[in-house]
Amino acid sequence: MSRYAYLDELESKSICIIRQAYWQYREKLAVLWSVGKDSTAMLYLIRKSFLGNSFVPVIHIDTGFKFGKIYKFRDKYVKRWNLKLIIAQNKAALKESICPERGRFECCQALKTGVLKNIISQYNFKALLVGIRRDEHAIRAKERYFSPRNENFSWDYKNQPLEMWGQFYQSFHKNETHARIHPLLHWREIDIWRYIKRERIPLVNLYFAKCGLRFRSIGCAPCCSPVASSANSIDKIIKELEVTKIKERSGRIQDKEKEYMMQKLRSLGYM
Numbered sequence: 072m073s074r075y076a077y078l079d080e081l082e083s084k085s086i087c088i089i090r091q092a093y094w095q096y097r098e099k100l101a102v103l104w105s106v107g108k109d110s111t112a113m114l115y116l117i118r119k120s121f122l123g124n125s126f127v128p129v130i131h132i133d134t135g136f137k138f139g140k141i142y143k144f145r146d147k148y149v150k151r152w153n154l155k156l157i158i159a160q161n162k163a164a165l166k167e168s169i170c171p172e173r174g175r176f177e178c179c180q181a182l183k184t185g186v187l188k189n190i191i192s193q194y195n196f197k198a199l200l201v202g203i204r205r206d207e208h209a210i211r212a213k214e215r216y217f218s219p220r221n222e223n224f225s226w227d228y229k230n231q232p233l234e235m236w237g238q239f240y241q242s243f244h245k246n247e248t249h250a251r252i253h254p255l256l257h258w259r260e261i262d263i264w265r266y267i268k269r270e271r272i273p274l275v276n277l278y279f280a281k282c283g284l285r286f287r288s289i290g291c292a293p294c295c296s297p298v299a300s301s302a303n304s305i306d307k308i309i310k311e312l313e314v315t316k317i318k319e320r321s322g323r324i325q326d327k328e329k330e331y332m333m334q335k336l337r338s339l340g341y342m
Contacts, residue, residue, distance in 0.1 A: 075265050082116065082266070085254040088216055089120045092198060092252045093127065099197035101128045101157070103187075106141045107289050108274055110202035112263050113255055115272050117200065118152065125154055127200065130190055133160040134182040136171065136291040144275045159190045171293040188224055191249055198250045206259045207288075207319050218251045226251075260287075260319050261312040268305045279303045288320045 092100055102117060104110045118125050131145060149156045161169075164181040171178045190196070205212040220226055255263070267274065277286045284297035285308075298317065302308040 086120045088254045096198040101196045102200040104129045106145050113202035128155045130157045138292050159186045161186045
């Protein structure tokens with residue numbers, strides 16, 4: 072048996088969650104694609120769930136500060152995978168020069184959370200597939216697979232629905248407007264990389280080392296820093312992850328990554 076045969080179980084559970092989400096929400100379902108490794112792996116799983124097709128609209132929240140390579144990769148694979156892309160951007164905030172330097176919290180609220188609120192309202196989406204994992208941040212470890220949000224986009228992390236015996240949240244309660252669905256919640260960073268290798272999933276090459284540096288987590292360029300690494304291939308990245316003690320998001324700007332700040336952002340609707 073292959074050393075990585077356990078990936079079949081992870082994959083199966085994710086596909087089950089994706090198909091249940093589609094069965095439950097149909098045309099009211101969308102997927103958030105940051106173009107990072109996790110959301111790209113999730114998008115691959117969505118397509119695999121439907122025999123290579125993607126019936127789910129893909130939302131890319133464009134802050135205007137992403138790495139140039141992210142935009143190039145996005146445009147290339149939108150065409151190759153025949154995706155129904157929705158580009159969401161707060162042009163008014165960008166005209167007012169909202170940027171990370173003016174405050175990370177305010178920037179995320181205006182260029183990410185606020186934009187997402189508008190898109191959900193505009194298209195009347197009732198659920199979003201989001202590629203977060205429990206192991207990447209302590210606050211995300213509190214999440215459920217099917218996680219409701221209220222009319223203010225708030226996440227009540229102290230009062231979440233039970234998920235027992237494979238049964239997930241299925242109906243809205245008073246003041247709840249949409250659900251976040253997390254098919255990758257049970258994966259680890261190293262699992263994602265092993266799966267990317269096995270399935271030959273394409274990625275932005277920012278993840279691979281150049282001149283002794285690589286990115287483990289990518290997003291807005293001003294908020295990401297590379298980490299010291301010589302891992303310039305998937306095999307080397309996997310070997311690196313098998314021994315490293317450094318946190319995955321250590322290259323992200325730390326004021327935003329502190330637990331109290333991330334919890335505040337997520338409680339208000341941040342991804």
